[in-house]
Amino acid sequence: MASVIEVQHLHKRYGDTVAVDDLSLTVEEGEILGILGRNGAGKTTTVECVEGLRAPDRGQITVCGFDPRRDRAEVTRLLGVQLQDGRLPDRLRVAEALELYSSFYPRPADWRGLMDSLGLTAKAQTRYAKLSGGQKQRLSIALALVGNPRVAILDELTTGLDPQARRETWDLIEDVRARGVTIVLVTHFMAEAERLCDRVALIDAGRVVTVDTPAGLAAQAHLGQRIQFRPSRPFDDSLLLGLPDVTGVTRRGDLVIVDGTDNALTAVTAVLGRNQITAERLRVEQASLEDAFVHLTTKRPA
Numbered sequence: 657m658a659s660v661i662e663v664q665h666l667h668k669r670y671g672d673t674v675a676v677d678d679l680s681l682t683v684e685e686g687e688i689l690g691i692l693g694r695n696g697a698g699k700t701t702t703v704e705c706v707e708g709l710r711a712p713d714r715g716q717i718t719v720c721g722f723d724p725r726r727d728r729a730e731v732t733r734l735l736g737v738q739l740q741d742g743r744l745p746d747r748l749r750v751a752e753a754l755e756l757y758s759s760f761y762p763r764p765a766d767w768r769g770l771m772d773s774l775g776l777t778a779k780a781q782t783r784y785a786k787l788s789g790g791q792k793q794r795l796s797i798a799l800a801l802v803g804n805p806r807v808a809i810l811d812e813l814t815t816g817l818d819p820q821a822r823r824e825t826w827d828l829i830e831d832v833r834a835r836g837v838t839i840v841l842v843t844h845f846m847a848e849a850e851r852l853c854d855r856v857a858l859i860d861a862g863r864v865v866t867v868d869t870p871a872g873l874a875a876q877a878h879l880g881q882r883i884q885f886r887p888s889r890p891f892d893d894s895l896l897l898g899l900p901d902v903t904g905v906t907r908r909g910d911l912v913i914v915d916g917t918d919n920a921l922t923a924v925t926a927v928l929g930r931n932q933i934t935a936e937r938l939r940v941e942q943a944s945l946e947d948a949f950v951h952l953t954t955k956r957p958a
């Protein structure tokens with residue numbers, strides 16, 4: 657797979673604050689790459705350097721082989737960048753904004769079609785200030801796509817949206833990707849990263865902690881499985897604690913809670929079966945991206 661964005665050894669500081677500290681990252685053609693990290697981790701600074709809006713102190717960045725600052729025109733044509741809230745004039749109407757932005761590009765998308773697919777046609781003549789949060793967000797996505805970009809960079813895509821609007825926006829992003837657009841998604845919503853991203857770059861204190869699939873990140877954190885059940889008859893904890901895949905057994909009332917590796921379920925059900933114990937109300941929880949995030953970002957030295 658070809659890479660469309662390459663960031664190598666990026667450094668950026670603001671006065672005494674080191675925002676990005678030797679960060680390297682590759683975005684592959686056609687993927688949705690999530691950039692995930694807590695507040696102040698350096699996500700926005702990184703993407704702003706990629707967009708050419710900020711000058712790196714050190715390091716190299718290329719977008720389809722172009723340098724964001726030297727080859728400004730080419731990079732602007734290749735990238736679709738989502739506007740942050742409040743960056744449009746209040747009096748600008750939806751259709752006017754889309755028409756204006758499409759005039760900036762040599763081969764723009766059909767802005768009316770885009771307005772329609774984003775469910776904004778009924779709001780075509782509405783001024784920006786009168787749009788709801790979700791409508792403003794959809795307009796900012798439309799503006800990111802109006803230039804027919806190879807890569808769309810979406811920063812805080814669904815911040816401030818209600819759960820329904822958030823889900824609609826996720827569906828929309830999947831449609832955009834299906835049209836062949838590579839997407840970089842800056843987020844601190846785990847559910848968003850888990851739902852949309854092929855790979856996630858976990859950023860902490862200006863560095864990439866790891867890059868992996870959402871499931872791979874959970875596995876990397878070695879968080880394993882948590883199994884809960886009600887046994888059909890009493891048994892001693894040692895029955896399960898003797899298994900190499902089991903790391904802990906706790907009891908809550910008549911419930912047994914077993915923590916273990918990703919193979920724990922097979923081992924536990926086998927030993928219960930051999931001892932004629934049925935596991936009633938069996939539930940298995942896999943470690944989530946959220947657990948992995950906490951684990952992988954707190955174990956690093958500050």
Ligand SMILES: Nc1ncnc2c1ncn2[C@@H]1O[C@H](COP(=O)(O)OP(=O)(O)OP(=O)(O)O)[C@@H](O)[C@H]1O
Pocket residue numbers: 670673674675676693694695696697698699700701702844
């Ligand atoms: N213009 C600026 N001037 C001074 N410091 C800044 C500036 N922009 C960002 N910083 C600092 O640089 C660090 C990284 O900020 P950045 O906005 O890149 O992080 P982020 O991961 O995008 O955070 P958030 O999730 O809060 O948007 C933070 O400590 C921030 O306070």
